[in-house]
Amino acid sequence: GAVVSQHPSWVICKSGTSVKIECRSLDFQATTMFWYRQFPKQSLMLMATSNEGSKATYEQGVEKDKFLINHASLTLSTLTVTSAHPEDSSFYICSARPLRGAPTNYGYTFGSGTRLTVV
Amino acid sequence: RKEVEQDPGPFNVPEGATVAFNCTYSNSASQSFFWYRQDCRKEPKLLMSVYSSGNEDGRFTAQLNRASQYISLLIRDSKLSDSATYLCVVNSILTGGGNKLTFGTGTQLKVEL
Numbered sequence: 629g630a631v632v633s634q635h636p637s638w639v640i641c642k643s644g645t646s647v648k649i650e651c652r653s654l655d656f657q658a659t660t661m662f663w664y665r666q667f668p669k670q671s672l673m674l675m676a677t678s679n680e681g682s683k684a685t686y687e688q689g690v691e692k693d694k695f696l697i698n699h700a701s702l703t704l705s706t707l708t709v710t711s712a713h714p715e716d717s718s719f720y721i722c723s724a725r726p727l728r729g730a731p732t733n734y735g736y737t738f739g740s741g742t743r744l745t746v747v
Numbered sequence: 748r749k750e751v752e753q754d755p756g757p758f759n760v761p762e763g764a765t766v767a768f769n770c771t772y773s774n775s776a777s778q779s780f781f782w783y784r785q786d787c788r789k790e791p792k793l794l795m796s797v798y799s800s801g802n803e804d805g806r807f808t809a810q811l812n813r814a815s816q817y818i819s820l821l822i823r824d825s826k827l828s829d830s831a832t833y834l835c836v837v838n839s840i841l842t843g844g845g846n847k848l849t850f851g852t853g854t855q856l857k858v859e860l
Contacts, residue, residue, distance in 0.1 A: 634790075662848070671751075671834070671852040672791065677845065685845075721790050723848075736848060738790040 631655055634722055634739025641746055646710045649742045651722030657702035658724035662736070666719040678705040712746045719743050748773055753835050753851035760858055764825045768854045770818040770835030780811055782820045783834040785853060791834055825858045
């Protein structure tokens with residue numbers, strides 16, 4: 629149980645185009661999903677918290693107009709990288725908490741990640 | 748100072764060795780703590796939660812010292828398959844509700860024959 633599916637696994641796109649990444653909770657509902665970015669040899673950095681039915685909460689320094697987040701259902705959140713540039717090339721990972729109201733010592737489940745390369 | 752600090756390594760150890768990793772965190776209000784394992788170019792996977800009383804899962808033992816804001820992971824009888832990056836992760840409750848996971852940069856372990 630507690631599977632998070634993320635697609636695509638990798639994508640190569642041209643500079644200036646937009647890329648959509650999907651994150652689905654397959655066997656549970658997730659009112660909150662999280663989007664992270666990881667550059668080579670660096671730690672995962674939280675970009676934004678996606679809340680079902682409301683606006684996402686972005687971390688400081690993350691452009692909300694560039695990284696559009698939509699969490700329209702309890703099982704799907706999408707991240708769209710708009711007008712992508714080479715510096716946006718990174719490993720993007722989503723995660724969700726498997727149980728609503730779970731104890732705080734319950735771990736999070738991660739998607740398999742999307743490796744984005746902008747050329 | 749980083750919120751979660753780890754020695755990046757790499758730690759190269761022979762198969763069968765016992766190895767320990769340490770992690771310190773700066774937010775004294777942090778609520779829960781985890782060790783995750785991340786293989787190269789893959790997503791992190793939960794290894795174990797960390798409790799103040801210490802907890803063990805097979806060859807892995809985790810310890811938490813809240814007073815010192817220090818977390819440790821001990822791996823006994825290392826296997827080649829233990830080679831990975833080990834991430835120290837801290838969960839904090841945010842003002843106004845919600846949780847936030849903060850990741851350390853990870854400690855790389857290489858187990859060799």
